[in-house]
Structures are given as C-alpha cells and as structure tokens.
Amino acid sequence: MATSLPPGATDFLDSDPLPVTRQAGGDAAVAADRLPQVVIDRLMGIAGVDGVWIERDAGGQRVVVLHYTPRGSRAHLPATVEGMPTRIVGGEPIRAL
Amino acid sequence: MATKKSPSEFQDPHADNGQEGMASDLSGFEAPDDDNAMGSEAVESETEAFLFGVDSQIMAVKSELEKLLTGLSRESDGVQSQAALDANITGVGVGVGDGESVAGAPGDPVLEVYTLEPESNGELRGRLASVAGVSALSDGDFPIKAVHTGVIDAQPHRMRLRPAPGGISCGHFAITAGTLGCLVRGRSAPRINRLMVLSNNHVLANTNAGPLGANILQPGPFDGGNNPADRIAILERFVPINFAAGSNNVVDCATGWAWPDRVRRELMYISGGVIRYFRVGSVPVAAAPGMQVGKSGRTTQLTRGGVTAVGVTVNVNYGGGRVGRFVNQIAVRTPGGNFSAGGDSGSLIWTWDARRAPVALLFAGGGGTTFANPIASVLARLDVQLVT
Numbered sequence: 287m288a289t290s291l292p293p294g295a296t297d298f299l300d301s302d303p304l305p306v307t308r309q310a311g312g313d314a315a316v317a318a319d320r321l322p323q324v325v326i327d328r329l330m331g332i333a334g335v336d337g338v339w340i341e342r343d344a345g346g347q348r349v350v351v352l353h354y355t356p357r358g359s360r361a362h363l364p365a366t367v368e369g370m371p372t373r374i375v376g377g378e379p380i381r382a383l
Numbered sequence: 384m385a386t387k388k389s390p391s392e393f394q395d396p397h398a399d400n401g402q403e404g405m406a407s408d409l410s411g412f413e414a415p416d417d418d419n420a421m422g423s424e425a426v427e428s429e430t431e432a433f434l435f436g437v438d439s440q441i442m443a444v445k446s447e448l449e450k451l452l453t454g455l456s457r458e459s460d461g462v463q464s465q466a467a468l469d470a471n472i473t474g475v476g477v478g479v480g481d482g483e484s485v486a487g488a489p490g491d492p493v494l495e496v497y498t499l500e501p502e503s504n505g506e507l508r509g510r511l512a513s514v515a516g517v518s519a520l521s522d523g524d525f526p527i528k529a530v531h532t533g534v535i536d537a538q539p540h541r542m543r544l545r546p547a548p549g550g551i552s553c554g555h556f557a558i559t560a561g562t563l564g565c566l567v568r569g570r571s572a573p574r575i576n577r578l579m580v581l582s583n584n585h586v587l588a589n590t591n592a593g594p595l596g597a598n599i600l601q602p603g604p605f606d607g608g609n610n611p612a613d614r615i616a617i618l619e620r621f622v623p624i625n626f627a628a629g630s631n632n633v634v635d636c637a638t639g640w641a642w643p644d645r646v647r648r649e650l651m652y653i654s655g656g657v658i659r660y661f662r663v664g665s666v667p668v669a670a671a672p673g674m675q676v677g678k679s680g681r682t683t684q685l686t687r688g689g690v691t692a693v694g695v696t697v698n699v700n701y702g703g704g705r706v707g708r709f710v711n712q713i714a715v716r717t718p719g720g721n722f723s724a725g726g727d728s729g730s731l732i733w734t735w736d737a738r739r740a741p742v743a744l745l746f747a748g749g750g751g752t753t754f755a756n757p758i759a760s761v762l763a764r765l766d767v768q769l770v771t
Contacts, residue, residue, distance in 0.1 A: 299739070303663060303664035303665075303737065303738055303739045303740070304737040305664070319672055320693070326696050339694060340692055341672065341714075353697065375751070379749055380698060380747055381699065381700045381748065383723055383725050383728040383747055383753075
C-alpha cells in the first residue's frame with residue numbers, strides 16, 4: 287500500500303532535525319497563490335464545483351484549479367478566471383479520510 | 384510555538400534510532416485519571432455476548448483449531464512450514480451463516496476457517512478432520528465455512544504498539560481508524576502538564592460526537608483495537624466542525640490526553656520490514672507551492688509528495704449527508720501515486736528535508752489530491768505546542 291521510495295530516500299530521517307531558519311519574502315508569493323474571496327465564492331457557487339485553488343502548470347504559470355465532482359459535460363465551467371486559465375480535476379467527491 | 388525542553392523532562396535526542404529507549408522520559412506529564420475518562424464498566428463486550436450464544440461444539444472445534452494454529456506458528460521460521468501448507472489454515476473465527484452454502488439457518492453461527500489456498504467447505508472439513516483429529520468435523524452437517532485469505536501479513540502501521548508512535552493507527556472507540564499525528568502539550572496550566580496525541584476531530588472525537596473523556600484506542604477499532612483494553616488516551620479537546628451552509632472551517636483537529644507511558648514522541652515508518660523511528664522538528668513552517676513534504680500514516684504509511692496549492696477552498700464530505708466547507712487549506716499530490724488514502728487522516732505532514740519541519744495536518748482527499756489544515760492554525764485553535 288505504501289508508495290515505494292527509492293533506496294536511500296529515507297536516509298535523512300536517521301539524523302536529528304535541523305533547525306528552521308526564517309526566510310523573508312515568502313508572503314508576496316503566497317498572496318499571489320490565493321484568489322480573492324469574492325471570486326472563490328462565485329466559483330464555489332457553481333453546481334458540482336467543490337474545490338477551488340491556484341496551482342502552477344509545468345511551465346510555472348499559475349492556473350485556477352476547479353475540483354468538479356459530476357461526470358459529464360464541463361462546458362459550462364469558466365475557461366479563465368482572473369486572467370488565468372482553468373484546469374478541471376476531480377471526478378469524485380472530496381472526503382474526510 | 385516550539386516546545387521548550389528541560390533536560391529533566393526530555394531525553395537526549397541522540398538515542399539510537401529504533402530503540403525503545405527513545406520514548407523514555409515523558410514521565411513529567413500528568414496521566415489522565417478515571418474521573419476524566421468514561422467508566423470502563425460502561426463498555427459492553429458485544430463479542431463476549433455473541434460468543435456466549437454459540438453452540439458448544441463449534442467452540443470446541445474452534446479451540447482445537449486454535450491449538451493447531453499455535454503449533455504451526457511455533458514451527459514457522461518466517462516461511463510457511465510444510466505442516467502449515469498441509470493444514471491450509473491461517474486463522475479461525477466464528478461468523479454467521481447464509482443458510483445456503485453452510486448448514487443451518489441464515490444467521491446461525493458458523494465456524495469460519497481462513498485458508499492459504501482456495502478450498503470448498505467440504506474439502507476443508509474433511510482435511511481438517513484428519514489433520515486436527517477432531518471427530519466433530521466428520522459430521523457433514525457441521526457448520527464450517529472456508530474463507531480464502533492467502534498468507535496474512537502483519538500491517539505494521541495498523542498493529543498494537545506500545546509506546547505508540549506517530550503515524551500509527553488510532554481512533555475514538557466508535558470510529559473505524561485514523562492516524563496518530565504526533566504529540567502536543569497545552570500552552571498554559573493545567574494543560575501544559577498534559578501530554579496529548581494530536582489528530583483530527585473526525586478521528587479522535589467521532590466528528591463532533593465526543594464526548595470529552597471518550598476512550599481513544601490504539602490501534603483504531605477497525606484494526607482490532609479493543610475498548611477499553613487498548614486505550615492510550617481520552618478525548619481532551621476538539622474544534623467543532625461547522626456543517627451549516629455558508630460556514631467556513633479552517634481545521635479538523637482534536638487532542639487526546641495520553642498516558643505518558645503509552646505514547647512516544649517519534650514517528651514510525653517501515654524499512655526492510657523493520658519498524659524505524661524518526662523525529663520531526665519542533666518549529667512549524669508555512670506551506671508553499673513546490674515544497675516537498677512527507678507523512679507517515681496508518682494506510683499508505685510513509686509517502687512523499689509536493690505541495691501544489693495553498694489558500695485552497697474545498698467542500699468535504701463526512702458521511703451521512705454532512706458536508707463541511709474548509710478554507711485556507713493546503714493541497715498535496717504525489718506524481719504517479721497516492722499521497723494518502725482512507726485511514727491516513729490525522730497524519731502530520733512535514734518538510735521532506737533535514738529539518739522535517741511540521742507543515743500541516745492531513746484530513747481529506749479526493750481526485751488524487753490530499754488536503755490538509757495548516758499546522759499553525761491547528762496549534763492555535765487547540766492552544767497547544769508540539770512535543771517532538
């Protein structure tokens with residue numbers, strides 16, 4: 287059941303944890319990875335949409351991800367949000383594990 | 384945010400990895416007492432009540448087969464012995480019949496025999512009659528049912544383990560099973576003297592049902608945890624999940640007040656079939672897209688993934704038609720695999736690097752994505768600090 291990890295991948299677990307050093311400048315990046323609440327509310331109001339967030343695509347560009355549970359047509363979902371392209375994921379409900 | 388350690392209270396972190404001694408010296412904490420816990424006498428033993436009504440002949444044969452199993456386990460040196468292969472039996476139990484494939488009326492008790500290889504009920508009965516020498520099995524009407532299981536492997540993250548580490552099965556006595564995330568303590572008196580297990584509300588508090596003082600078992604009931612024998616903690620606090628329309632949640636979390644000698648600060652994982660232990664850092668860090676993270680959980684064990692998003696809004700199903708909206712969550716994915724699955728709820732997520740800094744508390748998933756609460760929000764809402 288466990289995801290197989292390559293040999294040596296867990297060697298770093300054998301030592302004591304190293305201390306955390308704070309890095310400046312993280313807040314701006316995090317802010318750009320969040321949608322305005324009014325936009326989130328509008329998207330979550332679309333029937334079948336049960337998750338909204340921003341991710342980066344393979345090229346590092348931000349995309350808006352819509353977690354959409356129903357199967358069938360997705361044509362009514364927006365192609366762009368706040369100038370960013372959308373990507374549809376899901377196909378099953380999000381559940382407490 | 385981090386736990387302040389005093390030499391007398393915490394041990395040298397350089398103890399050998401994997402040794403029992405690593406868990407020592409959590410003795411400075413107060414243990415819960417029975418005034419806080421649900422009375423043990425209130426816990427009914429449904430198993431005993433069921434077996435009390437089973438035919439004595441079934442129980443006698445079951446006892447004989449258990450002796451056979453004991454003998455086979457002594458003979459085994461890690462591989463299946465010839466005697467075990469001949470017996471074709473891996474376990475025995477009492478189930479209920481369907482009235483068709485097994486003699487008796489529907490619902491009548493039957494002897495279930497778990498087998499290495501598929502076998503019909505009649506073949507099994509005849510062979511065990513000769514191997515075990517139980518005369519009752521030569522009766523063609525004896526209610527016996529063959530259940531093919533194959534070799535039964537131990538599931539290390541689902542086993543009973545004392546002291547119990549993070550990453551192992553646990554749960555409220557009335558749920559199935561989740562994961563013990565890690566240890567925490569209160570930030571002020573009297574909770575600062577309490578050593579507590581951290582996990583989800585839906586793992587430790589049965590999704591708002593509680594009550595405070597309810598027994599928390601290790602392993603969780605689905606993994607064989609018995610109430611109250613396997614109690615390691617009692618429900619101490621939980622943040623209620625608000626299922627009302629228009630409500631936003633940030634955390635699904637709870638604490639269980641633990642007996643210090645029943646838990647350990649390390650997290651576990653399996654390497655080469657051996658249980659290994661490791662520590663996480665005591666200073667949380669905020670998640671960021673691209674951050675590599677890991678977790679140790681009851682079901683998918685040790686996994687690695689990447690944070691794909693922060694500021695996530697999701698609707699989460701809790702069964703029974705209950706859906707809770709969560710905001711400001713963290714999304715994690717593992718390319719080509721699953722970062723988590725059912726039963727991993729409550730796992731601590733930490734940076735996959737030498738810091739192993741706590742990042743989030745795993746609680747939900749769907750469509751290949753795992754969702755988690757920011758650990759800083761969890762610690763703040765429960766008013767606790769990490770004990771790592």
